[in-house]
Amino acid sequence: MDDDLSRVAQLDPVRDQEPTPEQWARSRARIEEMMARSRTGTAPVRLHRPPARRLVIGLVAAAVLGVGGILAAPALRPGADTAYASWTAIPAEVTAAQLVTLTTGCARSWAEPAGEAVLAERRGTSLFLVLKMSSGALVTCFSWDGDEPAGADRLSDGHGAEPSLPATGRVSMLGGPQTIGGAAGRQTSALGRVGPGVTGVDIALPHGPTVRATVSNGWWAAWWPDRHGDQTDGFRIVVHTAAGSRSYRPEEFS
Structure with a gap:
């Protein structure tokens, strides 16, 4: 086991880099979130990450922790600081080119052809998308910098059924904030x-x-x-x- 870990560590592109205090703080926050979800049973039904990003994050051996069988690494999110600085309370229109980029990346993360965009918004540099896949599955994707999304989460159930519409004049909220x-x-x-x-x-x-x-x-x-x-x-x-x-x-x- 130790030999295997040593060989894997040699592949880590940042093996000699100590995580910053900010990265440790993000890691602890992410672990607390996953522990809370495991207690309440509200973990996402399915989560996909782009293969290249998953490999890099998964190999940061010095910062990987095991919690109840879950591996967690610091939330390494390039562009997050820029996204916060450029954030706007009123969303802006997503351009056709931005929508194509986000839809393509989201479909790649989900490993399934895209269907149609249901909702898309832009706040500064960040983009958010609700996308219906060709199978009928409904997923969400988020990009900090308007480029490759950081994975995809399922909204619909395993059969592609969407959450039902609320009554007239009402709204619903999925899973809380x-x-x-x-x-x-x-x-x-x-x-x-x-x-x-x-x-x-x-x-x-x-x-x-x-x-x-x-x-x-x-x-x-x-x-x-x-x-x-x-x-x-x-x-x-x-x-x-x-x-x-x-x-x-x-x-x-x-």
């Missing part, structure tokens, strides 16, 4: 479905701007920086309809 990352690169995201008659969705942060969610094809999604961990507790989801607006706490969707 998700916060990942460490002290130097922490983010919170939320997404769900929108029922008929919903004209817009906003996220009212407790200590920051109001974040306008992207609404498209019966879905809504938004993400925001959360460096100090104080933008998750207490935020409200504001649903707009022709009749007016109504505010909800995240726990009302559980």
Whole structure:
């Protein structure tokens, strides 16, 4: 076993590099997140990572930890700092070229031909996509720098069935708000479905701007920086309809 690990370590391109305090903080945060998911049974159904990136991260032997059979490495996310600096509370339109790049990378991560884009948004340099694959599976992909996405997560069940639409004028939230990352690169995201008659969705942060969610094809999604961990507790989801607006706490969707 030791000989095998030694041979693997020789392949590590950063074997002589000590992880920075920020990388250790991100690793600990990611481990805590996975432990919490394992306790609550809310782990993603399926997760794919681009093969090249998976190899590099998997070989950072000095920083790999085992937790309940799960291997975790620091969240090495090139472009994260730029994404935070360029983030905007109001999403911008995704260009055709950006959509092609993200869709192609997402399909490559999922190892399946892409179907159609369901929702796409841009906030600064970052891009987020909800994509229906050729099999009918619904997945999400996120890119910090508008280039290769950092893997793909399944939204639909194993048979490709989508979460049901809420009632008229209502929205749903899938799995609650998700916060990942460490002290130097922490983010919170939320997404769900929108029922008929919903004209817009906003996220009212407790200590920051109001974040306008992207609404498209019966879905809504938004993400925001959360460096100090104080933008998750207490935020409200504001649903707009022709009749007016109504505010909800995240726990009302559980």
